[in-house]
Amino acid sequence: xxxxxxxxxxxxxxxxxxxxCTTAHSKSKDIVKxxxxxxxxxISRIRREVNKPVSFAIQCRHCEDAPCVTACLSGAMQKDQKxxxxxxxxxxxxxxxxxxxxxxxxxxxxxxxxxxxxKCDLCQGLAExxxxxxxxxxxxxxxxxxx
Amino acid sequence: xxxxxxxxxxxxGIAAVEAIRKVDLVGTITVITEEACAHYSxxxxxxxxSGKAGIQKMKCKTDNFWKENNAEARMSKKAVSxxxxxxxxxxxxxxxxxxxxxxxxxxxxxxxxxxxxxxxDSVFTFTNxxxxxxxxxxxxxxxxxxxxxxxAGLIGISVTxxxxxxxxxxxxxxxQEKILSLLLDSKASDIVExxxxxxxxxxxxxxxxxxxxxxxxxxxxxxxxxxxKGDQVACDLVIVAIGVIPRTELVVGTTVKIxxxxxxxxFMQTNVPDVYAAGDVAEAYDFILNQNRLLPLxxxxxxxxxxxxxxxxxxxxxxxxxxxxxxxxYFGIPIVSIxxxxxxxxxxxxxLVKLDAENNVYKKLVLKNNVIVxxxxxxxxxxxxxxxxxxxxxxxxxxxxxxxxxxxxGLAVLPLGLQRKMSVVQ
Numbered sequence: 001x002x003x004x005x006x007x008x009x010x011x012x013x014x015x016x017x018x019x020x021c022t023t024a025h026s027k028s029k030d031i032v033k034x035x036x037x038x039x040x041x042x043i044s045r046i047r048r049e050v051n052k053p054v055s056f057a058i059q060c061r062h063c064e065d066a067p068c069v070t071a072c073l074s075g076a077m078q079k080d081q082k083x084x085x086x087x088x089x090x091x092x093x094x095x096x097x098x099x100x101x102x103x104x105x106x107x108x109x110x111x112x113x114x115x116x117x118x119k120c121d122l123c124q125g126l127a128e129x130x131x132x133x134x135x136x137x138x139x140x141x142x143x144x145x146x147x
Numbered sequence: 148x149x150x151x152x153x154x155x156x157x158x159x160g161i162a163a164v165e166a167i168r169k170v171d172l173v174g175t176i177t178v179i180t181e182e183a184c185a186h187y188s189x190x191x192x193x194x195x196x197s198g199k200a201g202i203q204k205m206k207c208k209t210d211n212f213w214k215e216n217n218a219e220a221r222m223s224k225k226a227v228s229x230x231x232x233x234x235x236x237x238x239x240x241x242x243x244x245x246x247x248x249x250x251x252x253x254x255x256x257x258x259x260x261x262x263x264x265x266x267x268d269s270v271f272t273f274t275n276x277x278x279x280x281x282x283x284x285x286x287x288x289x290x291x292x293x294x295x296x297x298x299a300g301l302i303g304i305s306v307t308x309x310x311x312x313x314x315x316x317x318x319x320x321x322x323q324e325k326i327l328s329l330l331l332d333s334k335a336s337d338i339v340e341x342x343x344x345x346x347x348x349x350x351x352x353x354x355x356x357x358x359x360x361x362x363x364x365x366x367x368x369x370x371x372x373x374x375x376k377g378d379q380v381a382c383d384l385v386i387v388a389i390g391v392i393p394r395t396e397l398v399v400g401t402t403v404k405i406x407x408x409x410x411x412x413x414f415m416q417t418n419v420p421d422v423y424a425a426g427d428v429a430e431a432y433d434f435i436l437n438q439n440r441l442l443p444l445x446x447x448x449x450x451x452x453x454x455x456x457x458x459x460x461x462x463x464x465x466x467x468x469x470x471x472x473x474x475x476x477y478f479g480i481p482i483v484s485i486x487x488x489x490x491x492x493x494x495x496x497x498x499l500v501k502l503d504a505e506n507n508v509y510k511k512l513v514l515k516n517n518v519i520v521x522x523x524x525x526x527x528x529x530x531x532x533x534x535x536x537x538x539x540x541x542x543x544x545x546x547x548x549x550x551x552x553x554x555x556x557g558l559a560v561l562p563l564g565l566q567r568k569m570s571v572v573q
Binding site for chain 2: 006047049050056058067071072073074075092094095096097098100101103104106109110115
């Protein structure tokens with residue numbers, strides 16, 4: 001399947017990935033509205049880690065044997081057998097945070113307002129995930145990796 | 148005759164079916180369950196009481212699950228005995244099912260201590276969907292105003308929150324001095340208790356219920372409880388949520404070895420050939436304590452059931468082990484507790500703590516030989532899984548242990564080599 005790969009050596013830690021992820025997951029798809037007025041507040045599913053000089057972005061790795069899927073108490077987290085994507089159904093999510101406890105990448109984001117988890121969905125419907133398309137230094141690439 | 152027979156269709160049983168079908172597409176699978184619909188999330192039953200979830204939302208698998216996996220689910224059927232030499236499971240209705248491989252995934256049952264008045268109407272246990280349905284219906288039918296919850300563990304706190312959301316006044320009675328004592332040390336417990344008290348819950352700790360009393364107008368209905376220290380608490384409902392004990396009754400008197408639960412090896416196999424056990428009924432491996440023990444937790448039941456299923460179908464798989472690990476969401480305060488939460492004074496353990504009392508944030512790490520063996524996070528659980536991964540992989544954290552408590556803790560604060568290893572795409 002195609003996964004988002006972070007190139008640490010190219011990442012400047014600018015955080016635009018978070019901005020565009022937030023916008024892509026907003027209702028309005030408008031940066032200003034997404035940040036200033038939209039309710040519920042959209043949140044980024046990509047997380048920038050900075051410990052200078054190191055910086056990189058991290059999001060769901062869509063693991064082959066995903067600990068979050070195994071641990072999910074409600075059945076909200078599933079591994080799509082066809083596409084390989086780890087999907088999260090927020091209507092089924094009970095907000096128990098068990099996936100947050102077990103994700104080795106810290107890639108599951110707590111939507112504290114919505115009281116459910118939010119995660120990377122690879123921007124289904126877009127040609128390329130928003131974080132990849134808008135990374136100014138090509139530190140994020142979307143490419144085929146062997147399972 | 149069924150190649151695979153599984154008794155119990157909750158977390159472990161379901162995971163076993165999935166694992167078997169990854170290896171063996173044709174062998175017949177029969178799953179026996181007492182429940183009318185078993186593929187629901189047991190941890191979600193409090194959401195049914197609060198009204199947050201209905202039965203559809205609670206289903207952790209689709210209704211087609213059994214069909215899709217070509218497994219025959221025998222709902223509302225009870226297995227009453229085993230004949231291990233004939234490899235037969237006997238059902239209550241007289242039917243006998245012969246197996247080649249058997250999985251005991253019978254789960255746990257609520258522990259209810261002897262109390263005077265416990266047979267009164269409106270005394271509930273709280274472990275499955277029918278308990279939750281009966282409780283929800285009773286709240287409506289008697290217009291319940293107050294409840295006493297016995298037990299301030301995970302189940303007790305979850306049902307307490309649900310009852311509060313339904314507008315009931317709740318008193319929680321706990322034998323230990325502190326609430327959530329299996330998951331939190333006394334500092335963390337105090338923080339959490341204060342928050343729950345603020346939400347309007349009363350706690351009576353360090354005591355238990357000596358007697359459930361009836362109503363003045365109807366002695367058969369619950370009117371209140373008398374605590375061991377003598378106080379009386381008025382209520383319309385009593386919920387016993389002390390804990391679960393393994394449902395081993397099917398194997399009592401057989402050659403299957405039982406300690407507190409069914410004894411299994413790392414392949415989830417019992418001492419009897421072709422008989423496996425997984426989930427709350429089994430004593431599986433704890434990688435922190437380095438011994439097998441009862442750990443009645445949903446995610447571990449899934450892992451154990453999967454290992455059992457693979458081995459039953461002929462694919463060798465070993466259980467990686469679990470430990471006492473829970474995440475809590477109740478009363479708006481997220482908590483993660485993994486491994487040793489509250490170890491007794493032990494000079495070989497190193498304890499790192501960070502407290503931000505103003506924001507109710509508490510972090511605690513227990514280290515042994517520079518390996519994390521205990522983790523408690525209160526109100527700051529983001530990225531907890533990175534720490535859990537360090538625990539699971541028994542990584543030596545000597546060089547960066549101070550960084551583990553940083554507010555911005557993440558993969559980037561780890562030494563470069565480890566950071567690369569831990570952030571690589573699986």
